[in-house]
Amino acid sequence: MQEPHRRVVLFYKYFIAESSALKSLTANFVEEIKNFIQNVCGELHMKGRVLIAQEGINGTLSASSQKCMDQFIEMMDSYTCRVQGLQQEVQIFHRIDWKFSDVQDDLVNRNQRPFPDLKISIVKEIVSTGNAVQLDDIPEYGGTHLSPQEFHQLLVENENSAIKSGESDNVDHDSSRKELVLIDIRNTFEHAIGHFKHNEKPAMNPNMVTFSSFDTQFCEENKEYLKDKKVLMYCTGGIRCEKASAMLRKRGVDDVNQLKGGIHRYLEQYPNGFFHGRNFVFDQRVALPSGKMDDTGNVPVTVIVGKCIECQSPYDEISGSRVCTVCRDLVLVCEQCVTQLREYHCERHAGWKTCFFTFLEPFNKDELNEQIPGLISIRDNLKDSKNTRRTLMRQITKVQKRIKELDECKSFTEKNSPRRCRTCHETENVCDGLCWGFWKQAANADRSCLGEQEQARVPTKVPAKGNRVTPGPDWNEIRFGKKELFTAGIILEVKSWNSGGEVDDCLLVAWEQNDSEGSNNNCRQTNIYRYGALDKSGVRRYDLSLIV
Secondary structure: OOOOOOEEEEEEEEOOOOHHHHOOOOHHHHHHHHHHHHHHHHHHOOEEEEEEEOOEEEEEEEEOOHHHHHHHHHHHHHOOEEEOOOOEEEOOOOOOOOEEEEOOHHHHHOOOOOOOOEEEEEOOOOOOOOOOOOOOHHHHHOOEEEOHHHHHHHHHHHHHHHHHHHHOOOOOOOOOOOOEEEEEOOEHHHHHHEEEEEOOEEOEOOOEOOOOHHHHHHHHHHHHHHOOOEEEEEOOOOHHHHHHHHHHHHOOOOOEEEEOOHHHHHHHHOOOOOEEEEEEOOOOOOEEEOOOEOOOOOOEOOOOOOEOOOOOOEOOOOOOOOEEOOOOOEOOOOHHHHHHOOOEOOHHHHHHOOOOOOOOOOOOHHHHHHHHHHHHHHHHOOOOOHHHHHHHHHHHHHHHHHHHHHHOOOOOOOOOOOOEOOOOOOEOOOOOOOOOHHHOOOOOOOHHHOOHHHHHHOOOOOOOOOOEEEEOOOOOHHHHOOHHHOOEEEEEEEEOOOOOOOOOOEEEEEEEEEOOOOOEEEEEEEEEOOOOEEOOOOOEEOOEEEOO
16 A cells, blocks of 8 residues: 655745856756656655746645655755856755645545646746746846735734724824735635635635736736735745736836745744635645634634635535536535536626536527527627637537437437536546546556456557547547547547646547538547546546557
8 A cells, every 4th residue: 555645845936046047058958857856756756746947846746754855855955957058057946945734634544645646747837927927027027025924914004004094083094005905816716715804805806717817807907006006915835926926017016015935834824814714725635724723722723715606605615526617617616506506607607607508418409599699699798808709609509500410300308417527528426526637637547556357448558649549438429429420530649638747648539530411521630538537436437449
């Protein structure tokens, strides 16, 4: 049995101080770092996720003990790389702010780890902005770093000032004091289950699904409002604020401050401070309590700040199987509402819940016809969103095609069809929510634990570019179409479902087939990403079979 992992480390570093020396380095430099970390983690049996770019490194790793963590940090800290032409060695990982946390006993007792495997990915940016923020922008435009003590004290002073202002109109106040604005630089679902509050108000939520939208939407829309304010921003560990503060200052907002070390460092010192709810973490622990203690001083008590998106009752449990059917962002849906809904819609797409559905099999022709006007109305009222308009047009076409299939008796309505996961399209008895994002299990993780029957399902030949394939034993007709339409295909690419990951578990295929109308379509391509994925019952699923 594998030793359980009890410690997690969160870390990042932008190579700002080393940037002048590193500018002459090529992609070989990044590959060298990747190989080094891969070897170190392999030696220490560490798991997790690491992103490496020429601008820096960002990672979260788990290990069996703090001793193991200390060994990892010692090896990282002593690592040097030689810069050609400069004849100097650079300690690239020196002075990283390592942040530690424990793995809960319930995860350890089930012999589960925060991460199922190790994935080290080479990327263009360790926090993606679409190149809106360059490495040199961070020291030039980045905000003022506030320690947890300084951040906390500013909130205390601001709250005390507000209390005094409410107590008496005769109290002298500093009219030059700027209004304080607190901004959460995280995704919407992270904010939903936990956030800072001051003066009984939650921090501003930029309503981000992707980080790059902070610049193009929030900063652009709020730059005038924030110009005369004192801005305090925060994220989980500090990495996103480095670029978010630069985005805001480049828009003309001068007084921008960021919480050094993020929520993680703040809660270490102020478990009963201004942060309420749970802190989302990107591993299988999902979220950690804020650290508030009950009367015994032993059990963490977390105030529930999240609400079910449907009934608004207090709720903060996140599941990878509960995502918006439109944008696939995580949403909070309580257990009672789950039983009443087939599909979920986030706050941004709440107005779509009567007409936009991924799975159309439960609807009859009249119900489908009622969906089309709603989709057209949403499309026509959009201002500037080509991608959203394109999504709606695809949905309209999809509904129209379904209506035609019902008319021609090629399909039929299934009122009691099982509810399916929006991400993997599998039924509830198969999907356990581990198919979304970082929860996804690697296709070849822990194969040694498979029984004889399961071992027999593992293909003996590894898929490769150029191999021919045919629909496999676990082909999903609702998702991919009827088997007889896909007699054979050629693998064009073998890649990772999680872009840049270590496990090649996604196949891009060009099918040699005739479509339902009888016209030849020899170049149709589709992504298959269930090649060996582990389902809820422990069975590995293969959508494709290799033709040998």
